[in-house]
Amino acid sequence: MTRRILSLCLLVALNSALSAQDFANLNYYRKANTMLENPTENEDRIVFMGNSITEFWKNVHPDFFVEKPYVNRGIGGQTTSQMLLRFRADVVNLHPKVVVFLGGTNDIAGNTGNVSLDMIEDNIFSMIDLAKTNDIAVVLCSVLPVFDYPWSPGKEPAEKIIELNKALRFYAETHDVTFVDFHTPMKDSRNGLRLELGEDGVHPNVNGYLIMEPLVEEAIAIELQKIKAKQN
Numbered sequence: 380m381t382r383r384i385l386s387l388c389l390l391v392a393l394n395s396a397l398s399a400q401d402f403a404n405l406n407y408y409r410k411a412n413t414m415l416e417n418p419t420e421n422e423d424r425i426v427f428m429g430n431s432i433t434e435f436w437k438n439v440h441p442d443f444f445v446e447k448p449y450v451n452r453g454i455g456g457q458t459t460s461q462m463l464l465r466f467r468a469d470v471v472n473l474h475p476k477v478v479v480f481l482g483g484t485n486d487i488a489g490n491t492g493n494v495s496l497d498m499i500e501d502n503i504f505s506m507i508d509l510a511k512t513n514d515i516a517v518v519l520c521s522v523l524p525v526f527d528y529p530w531s532p533g534k535e536p537a538e539k540i541i542e543l544n545k546a547l548r549f550y551a552e553t554h555d556v557t558f559v560d561f562h563t564p565m566k567d568s569r570n571g572l573r574l575e576l577g578e579d580g581v582h583p584n585v586n587g588y589l590i591m592e593p594l595v596e597e598a599i600a601i602e603l604q605k606i607k608a609k610q611n
Contacts, residue, residue, distance in 0.1 A: 430481070524570050528581060
């Protein structure tokens with residue numbers, strides 16, 4: 380537990396150091412993006428955009444990504460302002476049919492400074508607009524429950540996350556976006572992450588990802604079905 384918290388602190392510090400030169404960390408996936416071929420005609424490419432919860436997914440439970448047209452573009456420690464800046468390079472230019480977006484918790488943790496919930500929402504909604512302008516369907520995921528951040532204690536995130544998720548759900552329902560509620564099945568009595576789903580209270584373990592996976596795949600299927608219906 381202590382070792383993982385130390386690793387998270389180092390990750391945030393490293394991200395901050397890199398941000399001084401490349402705020403959005405555009406170089407992180409530059410080579411991988413160059414090597415990734417355009418999707419084939421019948422390929423249902425899905426890009427997963429997010430922070431460490433997305434990035435760690437492929438390491439903690441790699442089977443989820445095996446033999447699927449899933450492209451992971453998570454970067455640990457990132458906030459939505461950073462994701463917005465790299466959204467074209469790491470999502471739009473990869474020509475997916477669907478983007479799965481999961482982010483916002485690091486904004487509440489203050490990783491790149493104090494921001495309001497309105498600012499987080501504006502960043503996320505701008506990414507959705509950018510996706511839709513480029514004919515990319517969107518799966519919008521709720522922020523996972525957190526009671527406290529090990530690397531940024533005292534932010535009292537639990538209620539802020541609930542409020543943010545309400546705004547995200549409302550936006551999704553009114554803008555033809557599929558919303559995925561990870562928060563409800565993963566929260567404990569304090570509105571934090573259940574201990575058996577993530578030991579540090581922020582990042583899911585295998586058990587946590589196993590809850591998330593069928594929910595997100597159901598949402599992806601809904602968006603792919605919408606695309607096919609429009610084509611017929």
